[in-house]
Amino acid sequence: MSRTTVSYTDDRIYEFTPALEPADTAADGESLTVETVDSLEGAIQKDTDRLQSIPDEVNAATGPIAVAGATPGDVLRVDIEAIRVTEDRGRVVTAPAFGLQQDAADIEHPFTRMTPIDGDSVEFGDVSVPIQPVIGTIGVAPATDSYSTLVPHDHGGNLDTTDMTAGTTAYFPVFQDGAMLAMGDAKAAMADGEMCGTGVEIGTEIDVTLDVVSDPTVSLDRPLVETDSAWKTIASAETMEIAATLANRDLMALLEATHDWETTEAYLFSSLVGGLEISQVVDPLVTVRNAVPKEYLDDPFGAA
Amino acid sequence: MSRTTVSYTDDRIYEFTPALEPADTAADGESLTVETVDSLEGAIQKDTDRLQSIPDEVNAATGPIAVAGATPGDVLRVDIEAIRVTEDRGRVVTAPAFGLQQDAADIEHPFTRMTPIDGDSVEFGDVSVPIQPVIGTIGVAPATDSYSTLVPHDHGGNLDTTDMTAGTTAYFPVFQDGAMLAMGDAKAAMADGEMCGTGVEIGTEIDVTLDVVSDPTVSLDRPLVETDSAWKTIASAETMEIAATLANRDLMALLEATHDWETTEAYLFSSLVGGLEISQVVDPLVTVRNAVPKEYLDDPFGAA
Numbered sequence: 001m002s003r004t005t006v007s008y009t010d011d012r013i014y015e016f017t018p019a020l021e022p023a024d025t026a027a028d029g030e031s032l033t034v035e036t037v038d039s040l041e042g043a044i045q046k047d048t049d050r051l052q053s054i055p056d057e058v059n060a061a062t063g064p065i066a067v068a069g070a071t072p073g074d075v076l077r078v079d080i081e082a083i084r085v086t087e088d089r090g091r092v093v094t095a096p097a098f099g100l101q102q103d104a105a106d107i108e109h110p111f112t113r114m115t116p117i118d119g120d121s122v123e124f125g126d127v128s129v130p131i132q133p134v135i136g137t138i139g140v141a142p143a144t145d146s147y148s149t150l151v152p153h154d155h156g157g158n159l160d161t162t163d164m165t166a167g168t169t170a171y172f173p174v175f176q177d178g179a180m181l182a183m184g185d186a187k188a189a190m191a192d193g194e195m196c197g198t199g200v201e202i203g204t205e206i207d208v209t210l211d212v213v214s215d216p217t218v219s220l221d222r223p224l225v226e227t228d229s230a231w232k233t234i235a236s237a238e239t240m241e242i243a244a245t246l247a248n249r250d251l252m253a254l255l256e257a258t259h260d261w262e263t264t265e266a267y268l269f270s271s272l273v274g275g276l277e278i279s280q281v282v283d284p285l286v287t288v289r290n291a292v293p294k295e296y297l298d299d300p301f302g303a304a
Numbered sequence: 305m306s307r308t309t310v311s312y313t314d315d316r317i318y319e320f321t322p323a324l325e326p327a328d329t330a331a332d333g334e335s336l337t338v339e340t341v342d343s344l345e346g347a348i349q350k351d352t353d354r355l356q357s358i359p360d361e362v363n364a365a366t367g368p369i370a371v372a373g374a375t376p377g378d379v380l381r382v383d384i385e386a387i388r389v390t391e392d393r394g395r396v397v398t399a400p401a402f403g404l405q406q407d408a409a410d411i412e413h414p415f416t417r418m419t420p421i422d423g424d425s426v427e428f429g430d431v432s433v434p435i436q437p438v439i440g441t442i443g444v445a446p447a448t449d450s451y452s453t454l455v456p457h458d459h460g461g462n463l464d465t466t467d468m469t470a471g472t473t474a475y476f477p478v479f480q481d482g483a484m485l486a487m488g489d490a491k492a493a494m495a496d497g498e499m500c501g502t503g504v505e506i507g508t509e510i511d512v513t514l515d516v517v518s519d520p521t522v523s524l525d526r527p528l529v530e531t532d533s534a535w536k537t538i539a540s541a542e543t544m545e546i547a548a549t550l551a552n553r554d555l556m557a558l559l560e561a562t563h564d565w566e567t568t569e570a571y572l573f574s575s576l577v578g579g580l581e582i583s584q585v586v587d588p589l590v591t592v593r594n595a596v597p598k599e600y601l602d603d604p605f606g607a608a
């Protein structure tokens with residue numbers, strides 16, 4: 001079977017809806033490549049290009065990709081194998097009424113800084129930053145409500161989570177037949193928090209392998225990511241306090257699935273290792289994760 | 305000069321006030337040892353000891369230690385050289401109306417789990433967690449208001465920041481003559497977030513060296529910590545969003561001191577590397593830090 005490429009040029013969405021129609025269908029276990037366009041779709045190409053407002057359609061997500069056999073209650077496993085930047089420059093921007101410091105009078109909104117790619121680095125003026133690509137928006141068809149690709153929620157979406165990078169595995173609840181995976185809004189580099197509202201926005205090619213975990217022994221309400229060293233629950237909500245409460249609650253459920261613990265014991269243990277991390281504080285809902293080192297958790301979706 | 309030991313048995317405070325009287329005076333550059341008692345002062349010694357409410361006096365901080373020559377506008381540098389646990393067991397607890405999940409009906413408040421120390425590990429039931437000590441409360445005399453040792457603010461206090469550990473250096477603004485350093489509330493292990501409201505609370509001996517940075521070229525409004533790999537600003541506020549905004553603003557000032565950047569450029573750059581981290585979400589004010597890898601920042605208090 002030749003490797004399928006799904007491209008934003010033909011197949012992209014600006015809204016995760018319960019009734020997404022598939023652009024492509026992947027077999028369970030199939031590896032494919034997803035081409036993504038920068039979140040501003042080429043509108044910002046020089047420092048004098050400024051973003052006067054957030055576009056109505058932004059964060060184009062390539063897809064959706066139906067995965068054969070995925071049915072509601074399953075878990076979709078996405079191995080992120082490689083992310084290659086496909087432009088020779090990215091861009092970091094501010095826009096009015098957007099970003100952590102949007103009310104600061106001494107910060108320019110809008111402002112643009114183009115960031116050339118040089119080998120494995122991004123150039124910010126005379127400072128080099130290593131390329132560490134991040135998939136900003138990645139998710140599946142939601143259960144009942146629809147979400148713009150600018151919004152993160154239980155289906156994923158605009159999670160802006162630095163762990164969505166090559167070498168890690170993301171897990172999503174399957175709410176609709178086929179799951180309907182879509183992704184985009186990639187960055188060549190991004191800080192936890194994404195304070196100014198963007199990272200280095202850039203086009204990419206992403207290699208993934210998709211697997212359906214049927215009838216998982218642990219149910220999943222929200223996204224989860226597995227890195228080399230940790231499992232991390234991911235939750236989005238109106239405030240960081242609420243998102244933290246949800247992510248911590250999800251982690252407690254995973255700890256209870258591994259250990260012979262009451263909920264209170266899982267709660268106490270969650271307060272001792274790993275901990276809360278910030279994904280982003282700038283989207284319409286904010287995103288927090290709760291990490292636990294892998295040695296304390298069995299693979300919730302491993303062989304029985 | 306023999307090494308001075310300052311102990312909680314003689315010298316402890318429950319409030320950081322502007323007019324603290326020194327328990328001891330250290331020379332600029334002096335190394336000393338600080339003995340701290342567990343945050344609950346021995347009240348919890350077995351699983352059936354429960355914390356019915358947060359005590360009026362809690363988080364005893366050993367000190368205060370005046371540092372000779374420190375005057376307002378200076379910066380106090382605290383090299384944390386070693387933290388030794390001094391009990392054979394710690395404790396993790398919940399208490400009513402306290403902690404991230406305080407409203408959850410399925411979590412017991414109060415609840416206690418004693419955690420024996422075994423070599424380099426803490427035992428939580430049959431799970432071993434490595435000892436990674438944290439100084440929960442550390443700070444100096446504040447500028448104008450007084451703060452219970454349960455509260456974190458610009459003077460430090462109950463920062464509950466995992467980076468306050470052996471091998472790192474903490475910096476505090478000097479608001480009063482002598483700075484008046486005090487510390488306590490140590491943990492043998494703690495997650496970022498301190499979700500249940502405590503880590504493994506335990507008594508410790510802490511070795512520190514204290515230096516005064518006179519007339520710093522960079523002024524400091526809030527605490528700062530230097531780890532092996534990063535500089536991290538630390539801010540406490542009523543919400544995580546506000547704390548994040550302050551910590552990010554403090555980091556921008558440091559970036560501007562190193563690079564020839566406008567504030568807007570420092571803001572964009574802060575969105576590309578390192579990022580926001582959560583210290584704790586359970587104290588009367590919450591605490592967030594903003595990290596930047598060391599290669600992007602000159603030592604703000606290094607030799608001119």
